[in-house]
Amino acid sequence: MKQIVDVIVIGAGPVGLFCAYLLIKAGHSVYLLDKKEGPTEQSRAFNITPRSLEILQHHGLAYRILQQAISIRGALLYVNGSIIGDVFFEEVDCVFPQLTSLGQSSVERIIIEEIEKLQGKVAWQTELISYEQLGDQVVAQVKDHTNGEAKEISAKYIVGADGCHSKVRKQNPTWTYEGHSIKSQFALADLVLEGPDIARIRNRQVVFYHSRGGCILIPLPHHGTEDQITLRMVANVGSYETDDGPRVTHGVDNPREILTLDKVKELLDKRTEGLRVTIKKSLWLTYFNVNERIANGFRRDRAFLIGDAAHCHSPAGGQGMNIGFQDAENLAWKLSLALKGESSDPEKLLDSFTIEREPMVKSVMTTAGTLSRVLLADTYVMGVIRYVAISAAFNIPAIRRNMVNRLLQIDFKLGESPILAQPGTNQHTLLQHGQFLKDTRVLLNKDVAQKVDRKTIYQIMESLNDKHMVFWVITRQTWQHQPETDLTNAFIDGISSFKSCRGVVFQSITQFARYNDDKRSNNKVDHWIDTHTMSSTDSLSSRLGYTTYLAASKSVTPAAALVILRPDRYVAYSSLVSTHVELDQAFAFLNSYLLRNK
Template structure:
């Protein structure tokens, strides 16, 4: 919202970013999101990268799984939550103020605004008026609790867990240095996640996660969820070592120099909807679940990314149907939260339920899953959020056969060459499609008009450009053509508006390559017809495909552009 120029008032009752490591994993999809916002490099500079996971049953290795998937970031990226928060804080504070040591006391929704009372530790209470209020204030959310019909139903897991960030030494440290390791012992499970040399010296630190008993549910209490870190006395380091010796029998490892040891509990809960008029929920305020798979922080970031551009469009007065647009936040995010709660909850139960029969089923199930590549790869893509797409939504259009499906995240592509070469430039500008769209607050209307060289240039490119003009405030046009159909490196003379033209026309050299834009959008299969069409792909600001159609004629463009009218105003 700050990058889009909006006034925001952020309160946090903490004094600053957490000093605890807490959430560790940043998924490939969230890295793609951070890349689209221009901040991913800050996080990667501070990250430790893993190549996958490995599982052991006693001293026997069941198998391993790699994150080598079709993704821009085929890796497990490990960054302590405190580091992630600090990076985002530093970028945000370049534009806006964060009011630390300040908490929300109450709020009241009015017809056209929200009135909130906040209290700072030293300055006392202040009344704030805003168009909307967003509760990203955790499981005990004040925003949610003060909504008269908001609930937080689900279950609590009675099982106690412990986590310890410790240095590990021993003859087998190298064997666990580049993969997350899960060990099943006779008395429970122990997970070990490499953190890297976090203290600046040669010591290698790891997160050790332990269940303190078999899986048990407790009586649900929606008013007082027990999810998260407990303030109880932490487990002694000697006890951590004792449990490691019992459960990690395949490796020689010694724990020392703890940075943080804590107990925690798990809840599986979800609010009954993420919007109430001018109030929204995201992150743990909207949903909480088992930490299996490291989904929590990632889920919250994806919530924020989904809502931000929609609020921006409404606040700018550019939406023709604000209610449908804002309601789509709940429509698109709640199913993902439900799926995550269900998947992580099932995984936790199956991993921890006690008994000989369950042990046998676990052994067979894990062995088969790791041995059968399609099952293993599906699991990796699910946990890493690589295959994540949007559910059916009122603000998604249609997709013609073979083209990118609506709700699909925009795939990355090979480099394109910018058509226009400015007199001040010392070289040719080349970018991938995602790089072209980076930090774009508008929708993108992408016309891929590539053709084999024996066909004439597609004349619809200039018609397309001029027809986008009424939507130019909210839609950015991009044209991709084949190199053999571009006869100069200037702005085309026929276009009516040149503001976006310098960065609007791009050239593709090899459209038959598997990573070409032509191939990635699905146009390649249609180029063998007698009169090859173009492909129009409408891409949302969060880089999900909203509409994708084949374009044969000018009237096809008129029909396709009617999609914009579903929730956007003309200029």
């Protein structure tokens, strides 16, 4: 049997499911397979950062997550039985200023349900046998273990989301998975606890450092009585020591031994000295083996790697599933552009996936690896460093904010990329290329033909999340004038020639007399009003850095700001524009990887 689709996705864990969901939602046919019988039954990964939750919100999934999840509000630190740190997470500048906790099994089921709403499905108990790249297609041989039937699947691209033992990666001899394993194991236990200190640790992470080793208690959604809580216990068994051999041992699927409840009770009793809790029941017990490895590139022509297939690292900091979600989003919109024929240079576009993701992944791996070494090393020197560093992180506000921002992934920024403009002299105070646009206060839609529409910039972008958004910002101080009408019209005409873009004109409330008098018969350009341009730090103009320029400008007619936002909300290009030449430079950048209509 032969089947033809746009993309084959191998692996239906949360990262593979999310990638397939994005592609199906964008109108592409996807063959999604996994050799498992169905979604995982264990909690496994559960930590969802604010950045990941914003991504899920951008694609219509956050409300499903929040219906079942809990928010983690802060942390406690114990050292040898004494509390030395007690903090609540400070408010941070994002839509969801919290760590969100929901087990992988629940996350997978939510995404599967949303895929099925889009008429997609998962081919369970189906295994990739082999694949080869033939010209402009990938041909995969798969086996359906429910009936023993062999199938041939032909696609434009194949995505390996099949974990650290990825067949997609292993079947290409040019791919390596360099790194090391950590010899010590981690004990993972999902437990229901009761006792006098339950209220103290409810919805908070609790970190214990003891001469016998470390232990972390992390809240999970609880479905029992109020006098109990459900949480994940993570404890190291053995000190930090690495093995540079090639054997990949990462994960929970092949533990070296069975974790017993008696062992968990022993660890909890010895490591959590000072905390008055007892185990009511256990939900899941296993050992976790940690590797720190990364593939030498995430693309081979029409084959791509995401999630653990591309990189794996210590669970310290809880970043694994989160950077996998970011892999999936980064890749999906680029594949979609290539599949729709809307890229002027598909090779440059698809090459940018590895170029952009690799530095971010390495940064996370470095942070997680450093945390592991600090937490697990048992030398006297490391013990002193650990005590000083963690005490400072809990008790010094500046260090605590930096730690929280890293943990919550608040300030990730793209480095160099072939689809990001080079820094230019016309940027001035504008948001730089590679920076992430944060959400704004509400804006007003200038079209009031049917209703008054009030939305934040994220809400505006959510309905157009497969498009590049191109902002023409001509907000002003009250005494300043808009640019000449022919320059704004040239922007509207020019951006309308890009099928993959949506143009938006932003004005101040004081710049017009009628709400709909500036609406042109062009369904590719919208007009919105930034109501608090100068007075609010979270107005769109302020978020873009344009308010600072306007405040410093002495010109009666300041330059407009042209900002190009990619579908993942990173800035691709920003410039002040006061001439047609400068406007044409922005369109030339867009045309370097997006196709212009003929």
